[in-house]
Structures are given as C-alpha cells and as structure tokens.
Amino acid sequence: MRMRATVVALSGALALSALAVPAAQADDIEGDTKISNVVVNGGKSVVVGATAAKKVTVTFTATDNSGVDWAQAILFHGSTIETSDSGAVADGKDGEATCTKVNATTSTCKSTFTLEPGYELNNSVAGTWKTWALAAAKDADFVQKDNAKSFKVQRASKLTVNASPEPVKKGKTLTVTGKLSRANWETGKYAGYSGQSVKLQFRKKSSSTYSTVKTIKTNSKGELKTTVKASADGYYRYSFAGTSTTPAVNATGDFVDVK
Incomplete structure (x- = not known):
C-alpha cells in the first residue's frame, strides 16, 4: 500500500x-x-x-x-x-x-x-x-x-433477481434465480459473493410490503436459485442483510403475472 x-x-x-x-x-x-x-x-x-x-x-x-x-x-x-x-x-x-x-x-x-x-x-x-x-x-x-x-x-454490492416463467398459472412452480456480487478492489470488477445468506421475498401487487418466503445461500459464484409455488400477482426480490465488509442490498422486484 x-x-x-x-x-x-x-x-x-x-x-x-x-x-x-x-x-x-x-x-x-x-x-x-x-x-x-x-x-x-x-x-x-x-x-x-x-x-x-x-x-x-x-x-x-x-x-x-x-x-x-x-x-x-x-x-x-x-x-x-x-x-x-x-x-x-x-x-x-x-x-x-x-x-x-x-x-x-x-x-x-x-x-x-x-x-x-x-x-x-x-x-x-x-x-x-x-x-x-x-x-x-x-x-x-x-x-x-x-x-x-x-x-x-x-x-459495494449488487443483487439481481429473475422469476420465471412469466406469466405462470396459479399453483405452478416458479424458479427464482439471481446473483449477489461485490466490488473487487484488486481486479477493478464485481465478483460473486459466495456462502452468503439471502432472503427471497414476495410483495403482492396490492401491497407495499415485502414478506420473506425463505432464506437460501449463494453458491461458489454468488449465484442464487430456488423454487416457489405461484400464488398471486406480485413482485419477487432477493434481499441481503450485509456484512461488516459489504453493505446490505435489495434486488429490484421482478413482477410475476399469475393466471
């Protein structure tokens, strides 16, 4: 240094x-x-x-x-x-x-x-x-x-989310993927943050509040993947609480239309 x-x-x-x-x-x-x-x-x-x-x-x-x-x-x-x-x-x-x-x-x-x-x-x-x-x-x-x-x-941290398929029939399975990454000050790029607990959250279309559905961990590349049953129109997002070295971050909610 x-x-x-x-x-x-x-x-x-x-x-x-x-x-x-x-x-x-x-x-x-x-x-x-x-x-x-x-x-x-x-x-x-x-x-x-x-x-x-x-x-x-x-x-x-x-x-x-x-x-x-x-x-x-x-x-x-x-x-x-x-x-x-x-x-x-x-x-x-x-x-x-x-x-x-x-x-x-x-x-x-x-x-x-x-x-x-x-x-x-x-x-x-x-x-x-x-x-x-x-x-x-x-x-x-x-x-x-x-x-x-x-x-x-x-x-600095980044978090993404994608729920598919869209639209989906009620009761069918949704696959929700995403990635948690953070700045690597030595390479000048963002890299996956492995082994971190991240919450999958859902907000109904008519609501302004997210509720936690489940908690999963990122894999060795910082990737996230889980499944849920589609119940109602609304937004899915991943939410990371942060650590001493990395700030909390929420993904922008992904809207799912349930038929």
Whole structure:
C-alpha cells in the first residue's frame, strides 16, 4: 500500500514533531485542548465501487482556551496508526484540516480524503477503519486521539433477481434465480459473493410490503436459485442483510403475472 509509509510519517514526523512530542501508542494530551463531534462521511459507512475513487469528508470540533492553531485528521486501517496496513492523508496542503473559527476558543475543522481502489484500498482492508486526530492550540497545548472515530469502509454490492416463467398459472412452480456480487478492489470488477445468506421475498401487487418466503445461500459464484409455488400477482426480490465488509442490498422486484 502506497499510503502506509505516508500515514506513519505524517502522524509521527509532521503532526507530532511540530509540537516537539514523541509519537505515542495511546491518546495524548497537554493542557485543555479538546476534540469532539467527530463525524466521518456524514455518519454513514463509506461504500466504494470497483474502480471509482471515493471522496470522504471528516468534520470535528476543536477547542482550547487560547484558541485553535491548527488540526489534522488521518484515516487508517489497523489496530494502531503505527501498525496500519493502509490509510489516507487529507487532500490539500500538508494534510492539515481546514479550521473555521467559531469564537475565541472554538473552531470547526474539516478534511477531505480520497480512497481509491487498488491504491488505498485492497480487499483485505474492507471493514472497520479509524480516525487519528490532532488539534494544536495557540498556547502550545495539544490533544492527540488515536481513534477519534471508527467507521466502516465497504465493498459495494449488487443483487439481481429473475422469476420465471412469466406469466405462470396459479399453483405452478416458479424458479427464482439471481446473483449477489461485490466490488473487487484488486481486479477493478464485481465478483460473486459466495456462502452468503439471502432472503427471497414476495410483495403482492396490492401491497407495499415485502414478506420473506425463505432464506437460501449463494453458491461458489454468488449465484442464487430456488423454487416457489405461484400464488398471486406480485413482485419477487432477493434481499441481503450485509456484512461488516459489504453493505446490505435489495434486488429490484421482478413482477410475476399469475393466471
């Protein structure tokens, strides 16, 4: 990963050396500086497709009785920033956050990051990421938080469904097929997600609510196949609840006309 060395270098050399303190393995604080209200990506998981880079915004509040001098946030994957296996430094000058003064003691800070498949992202780093943050005050106080906020970075998912034959006689057998796939950040394509539980759901034509008919698992290629008895006009769909590395997704309902 190209960013690993950069993350470690910036966390130790750029951010903390500016304060003349050593890099630490835990939160560190000098004086009354505080970081609060950390929000990553608007509070939502960061879902990234197979090829397109994803912009991620981090906002937070920094306070100190003397006022805030500067601040920085870094995103990383791993138990600590020093042992991270991937990460991202904010876009812009030296990776510093843009801080806007609210009053004499408080500033709101914002950083924008770029996460790109094949660079910051490979398949093994999907899941929980952390936010390293530092705020420095005008009186040389500071606070360093090794994990100011945890968040999910996930491989985008797709789900399809097809019920046949259409139309079908009431009581006859319908075969419902589909496929669950997710972004492969290393190949730049979508690939089947194997061994996952997926619900087959049905919604009558006159209803707005889906009900679960049965639960099946994807095969080694992410494919789904099962049968049901046709009972009424309506829509069939597959529904995947998601995992820590892959977001939930529903297939677009396939309408079946029952004669």
